[in-house]
Amino acid sequence: xxxxxxxxxxxxxxxxxxxxxxxxxxxxxxxxxxxxxxxxxxxxxxxxxxxxxxxxxxxxxxxxxxxxxxxxxxxxxxxxxxxxxxxxxxxxxxxxxxxxxxxxxxxxxxxxxxxxxxxxxxxxxxxxxxxxxxxxxxxxxxxxxxxxxxxxxxxxxxxxxxxxxxxxxxxxxxxxxxxxxxxxxxxxxxxxxxxxxxxxxxxxxxxxxxxxxxxxxxxx
Numbered sequence: 264x265x266x267x268x269x270x271x272x273x274x275x276x277x278x279x280x281x282x283x284x285x286x287x288x289x290x291x292x293x294x295x296x297x298x299x300x301x302x303x304x305x306x307x308x309x310x311x312x313x314x315x316x317x318x319x320x321x322x323x324x325x326x327x328x329x330x331x332x333x334x335x336x337x338x339x340x341x342x343x344x345x346x347x348x349x350x351x352x353x354x355x356x357x358x359x360x361x362x363x364x365x366x367x368x369x370x371x372x373x374x375x376x377x378x379x380x381x382x383x384x385x386x387x388x389x390x391x392x393x394x395x396x397x398x399x400x401x402x403x404x405x406x407x408x409x410x411x412x413x414x415x416x417x418x419x420x421x422x423x424x425x426x427x428x429x430x431x432x433x434x435x436x437x438x439x440x441x442x443x444x445x446x447x448x449x450x451x452x453x454x455x456x457x458x459x460x461x462x463x464x465x466x467x468x469x470x471x472x473x474x475x476x477x478x479x480x481x482x483x
Contacts, residue, residue: 266452271299273466298465359388402434438475
């Protein structure tokens, strides 16, 4: 069954609602220029309360980082109690190596060849832990690091999927198109942020949209 990651969580109520819908992973954004940015202190309080409420049923918690120092990624991961770190900027394979298996890369290739080059470059540093995607594929944008609402190419997604054990697909996904995209690509997992938010309110989730998205992604 397709894994679902709901990204850009900023509020405890949204995290609990996402977990209730059956989301497998929650993403918290530590990139200060993102409209979904959360401070490490706020993320710590949120995740502590989430774990206290849900116990063993707490979704996998992922920190999203962009061009951050490894030392800071490690410190925030430990402080908040994150399971994995998603690197969504221009990070190297060496940075993944320094994270000792808790990091995975998000790529935004301009075309098919760039996607294949990225897969080859990061192939040796993909996490072995089956709770994490091997790689996240997002739509290309010249200035923004994810959360754009643009769709990733199905052609590129299929080519990447053939070459990685666990592909997570992002980019322009929402309750209306997710079933079709899952059927076309059959990814290990899917990632959504803006597609399950209230209109013009980045980081504020819509419980009904989250429920519809998860149900459609999982074929419920």
